[in-house]
Amino acid sequence: MWAILSVLVENKPGVLFKITNLFRSKNFNIDSISVGVTENPEFSKMTITTIGDEKRVAQIIKQLNKLIDTVEVKRLDEKMTVYRELVLMKIKASKPSEITEIMNLANAFECKIHDVRQSSIIVEITATPDKIDAFTDMVKNYKITDIARTGITALARGVNHES
Amino acid sequence: MSGSKALMDALELEGAKTVFGIPGGANLPMYDELFKSNIRHILVRHEQSAAHMADGFGRVSRKPGICFATSGPGATNLITGIATAHADSSPMIAVTGQVPISMIGKDAFQESDIIGISNPVVKYAFQPKTPSEVPEVVKKAFYISSTGRPGPVLIDVPKDVQQNEEEMNFPDVVKIRGYHPWTDPDITQIQRAIEILLKAERPIILAGGGVIISGAFAELQTIAELLMIPVVTTFKGKGSFPENHILSLGPIGMHGHAEANKMMVEADCVLAIGTRFSDRSVGKFEDFEKNLSIIHMDVDPAEIGKNQTASVAVVGDVQASLRIMVKMMIQKAIKKTEKTKWMKRVEETKEYWQKNLKIHQGDLGAAKVLRKLREVLPHKAITTTEVGQHQMWTSLFYNVIQPGTFFSSTGLGTMGWGFPAAIGAKVAKPDVPVVDIAGEGSFNMTENSLAVSVLENIPVIVFVMNNQSLGMVAQWQRTFYDRRMIGIDLKGCPDYVKIAEAYGAQGIRAESLDEIGKAVKIALKSDVATVIDIPIDPEEDVLPFVAPGTALKDMVLPS
Ligand SMILES: Cc1ncc(C[n+]2csc(CCOP(=O)(O)OP(=O)(O)O)c2C)c(N)n1
Numbered sequence: 157m158w159a160i161l162s163v164l165v166e167n168k169p170g171v172l173f174k175i176t177n178l179f180r181s182k183n184f185n186i187d188s189i190s191v192g193v194t195e196n197p198e199f200s201k202m203t204i205t206t207i208g209d210e211k212r213v214a215q216i217i218k219q220l221n222k223l224i225d226t227v228e229v230k231r232l233d234e235k236m237t238v239y240r241e242l243v244l245m246k247i248k249a250s251k252p253s254e255i256t257e258i259m260n261l262a263n264a265f266e267c268k269i270h271d272v273r274q275s276s277i278i279v280e281i282t283a284t285p286d287k288i289d290a291f292t293d294m295v296k297n298y299k300i301t302d303i304a305r306t307g308i309t310a311l312a313r314g315v316n317h318e319s
Numbered sequence: 320m321s322g323s324k325a326l327m328d329a330l331e332l333e334g335a336k337t338v339f340g341i342p343g344g345a346n347l348p349m350y351d352e353l354f355k356s357n358i359r360h361i362l363v364r365h366e367q368s369a370a371h372m373a374d375g376f377g378r379v380s381r382k383p384g385i386c387f388a389t390s391g392p393g394a395t396n397l398i399t400g401i402a403t404a405h406a407d408s409s410p411m412i413a414v415t416g417q418v419p420i421s422m423i424g425k426d427a428f429q430e431s432d433i434i435g436i437s438n439p440v441v442k443y444a445f446q447p448k449t450p451s452e453v454p455e456v457v458k459k460a461f462y463i464s465s466t467g468r469p470g471p472v473l474i475d476v477p478k479d480v481q482q483n484e485e486e487m488n489f490p491d492v493v494k495i496r497g498y499h500p501w502t503d504p505d506i507t508q509i510q511r512a513i514e515i516l517l518k519a520e521r522p523i524i525l526a527g528g529g530v531i532i533s534g535a536f537a538e539l540q541t542i543a544e545l546l547m548i549p550v551v552t553t554f555k556g557k558g559s560f561p562e563n564h565i566l567s568l569g570p571i572g573m574h575g576h577a578e579a580n581k582m583m584v585e586a587d588c589v590l591a592i593g594t595r596f597s598d599r600s601v602g603k604f605e606d607f608e609k610n611l612s613i614i615h616m617d618v619d620p621a622e623i624g625k626n627q628t629a630s631v632a633v634v635g636d637v638q639a640s641l642r643i644m645v646k647m648m649i650q651k652a653i654k655k656t657e658k659t660k661w662m663k664r665v666e667e668t669k670e671y672w673q674k675n676l677k678i679h680q681g682d683l684g685a686a687k688v689l690r691k692l693r694e695v696l697p698h699k700a701i702t703t704t705e706v707g708q709h710q711m712w713t714s715l716f717y718n719v720i721q722p723g724t725f726f727s728s729t730g731l732g733t734m735g736w737g738f739p740a741a742i743g744a745k746v747a748k749p750d751v752p753v754v755d756i757a758g759e760g761s762f763n764m765t766e767n768s769l770a771v772s773v774l775e776n777i778p779v780i781v782f783v784m785n786n787q788s789l790g791m792v793a794q795w796q797r798t799f800y801d802r803r804m805i806g807i808d809l810k811g812c813p814d815y816v817k818i819a820e821a822y823g824a825q826g827i828r829a830e831s832l833d834e835i836g837k838a839v840k841i842a843l844k845s846d847v848a849t850v851i852d853i854p855i856d857p858e859e860d861v862l863p864f865v866a867p868g869t870a871l872k873d874m875v876l877p878s
Pocket of ligand 1: 705706707708709710732733734757758759760761762784786788789790791792
């Protein structure tokens with residue numbers, strides 16, 4: 157089972173290390189992780205996706221909570237969450253007509269297009285993982301020479317309740 | 320004020336009276352301030368022992384013990400001791416020197432990334448970057464180390480931070496956003512726990528180390544007596560309940576008491592207090608929880624559901640939880656006076672195994688030796704152990720009668736822990752006799768602490784059950800490897816009586832039960848450390864035995 161965790165941490169050196177080291181030492185798995193400072197510069201927010209059964213995910217959350225530098229750990233309900241990943245793909249075209257084909261596909265998936273050349277193109281897709289998978293599947297017939305993914309980042313829908 | 324002076328002042332404000340350590344280049348500024356302070360420094364001969372002494376001190380006094388080491392090898396030498404304290408939730412403050420901030424990352428002489436190295440085995444680690452951070456760091460370190468589930472906290476102080484001067488402010492309280500050690504126990508859960516216990520046909524209490532850490536001895540005993548149900552313990556929880564009490568069955572687990580393992584298997588409901596259900600205690604996880612309803616009380620929420628699934632969970636300091644439970648039971652006038660069928664079965668089983676468990680018949684069989692020790696030691700005496708067969712024999716044959724007087728490296732199983740820990744314990748309680756029940760292999764690992772014991776006037780007793788081998792390993796080779804014995808023979812080297820004498824301590828060889836009794840009596844009166852060397856049979860096995868990966872019901876009994 158897939159889980160998206162939103163982890164609010166102290167924004168100071170070494171915290172990312174502690175989180176990843178915790179996953180390593182407890183034999184948990186990180187599927188993706190993205191980190192950035194929040195509106196309050198004292199905190200960073202990490203969005204971690206992980207895979208495991210219910211018991212394991214519950215244990216991961218407890219262990220994360222136990223870390224002194226984590227301020228809040230939330231498991232995001234997929235349905236109640238806006239979550240996205242950004243992917244950059246460099247695709248090679250063997251003839252110029254392929255560039256047009258790729259651009260058409262990219263448009264159909266609401267991608268952004270960068271750096272169009274005679275024989276290559278960079279496509280940016282920001283979407284949910286399943287949509288990204290679908291797009292990757294479509295361009296499989298061309299040669300993807302480079303790929304960079306940010307990992308999932310997410311926010312719960314609706315108004316924040318002050319705690 | 321300099322960072323070093325601030326460090327000493329802050330330590331004194333936290334009540335520090337003693338530190339165990341070794342100086343070196345990177346912590347000399349601290350030592351210079353230590354020289355001027357009122358804190359006693361105990362010079363050790365290896366940093367690992369400094370950490371074990373601080374650990375022993377911490378477990379006995381239930382306040383963090385403090386150890387000092389220099390950067391690089393000094394700091395890395397502490398690691399085994401820190402990891403041992405972490406595994407057993409023992410409060411400790413380890414203060415290391417570090418190369419100056421400008422040199423960090425330059426592979427400087429005696430630089431080691433102790434923050435990174437220690438990460439998995441500390442509760443938290445600090446590295447103040449300016450002198451003025453030091454007072455707050457020390458305050459936070461004590462707060463984190465001693466509250467909630469206790470544990471070791473490291474403070475790594477770069478040399479320039481020790482030396483430089485800044486305006487200091489010593490806070491009275493600290494707040495840490497991500498740390499909430501106090502959870503109020505959920506009363507409705509406690510109520511449910513009582514209902515389940517009352518309904519159960521075959522209830523049992525499993526007391527873990529958490530009972531000792533929180534000092535909940537009286538509460539535990541009251542609950543057991545009001546409900547009239549048997550008490551087993553984990554090995555770490557040994558002595559959380561008087562082992563001569565009629566309701567006591569002793570420790571369960573790999574080398575648990577036969578009656579304890581048997582009754583644990585038969586129980587239908589367990590009140591598990593302050594335990595993490597370690598594999599050594601419960602055997603195969605899936606088998607343990609089968610047909611058992613588990614009420615789990617622990618201060619650490621992450622322990623709930625980690626190894627065993629609880630039907631009722633009470634998170635909070637176990638003493639606080641048990642107090643509420645006692646109050647509720649008294650309000651409801653719960654007091655069992657009539658022996659249930661289950662209780663009769665428990666008593667019969669206990670009586671049977673106390674009479675019929677086969678023990679080694681030699682004059683110096685482990686059971687006889689340890690029962691002799693119990694006979695001559697006062698109840699208030701503190702015992703520690705090393706790691707190996709002698710430790711498990713202690714679990715089986717040495718009854719802890721006064722709660723909270725027994726300590727062992729149960730989580731990490733660190734050979735060499737018992738002797739320095741005994742020294743730390745004696746510093747915490749100088750008026751109480753302290754005995755390290757040792758195997759010679761383990762004692763050999765930290766025996767140089769005899770110098771500390773002698774020179775610092777901290778007389779403890781080392782009770783060496785000498786089988787001239789790494790006995791526990793030998794037992795596994797006999798049992799699981801068809802007697803292919805390798806790497807276990809210590810060949811009687813060195814002579815521990817002479818070792819003791821070389822350090823200016825007292826060495827006595829005791830070759831009969833009578834001599835053991837006499838030797839212990841001499842040792843109890845002695846002003847210096849005493850090593851009692853007892854030759855035992857190298858072939859004796861520890862039994863009963865629950866082999867790793869098997870269930871408690873698969874316990875192998877002596878034949
Ligand atoms: C530091 C360390 N190294 C190795 C071990 C593995 N080990 C466990 S018990 C044991 C033998 C202990 O020998 P001794 O102290 O003489 O005790 P005995 O078993 O003979 O009573 C060993 C080597 C350990 N627990 N700790």
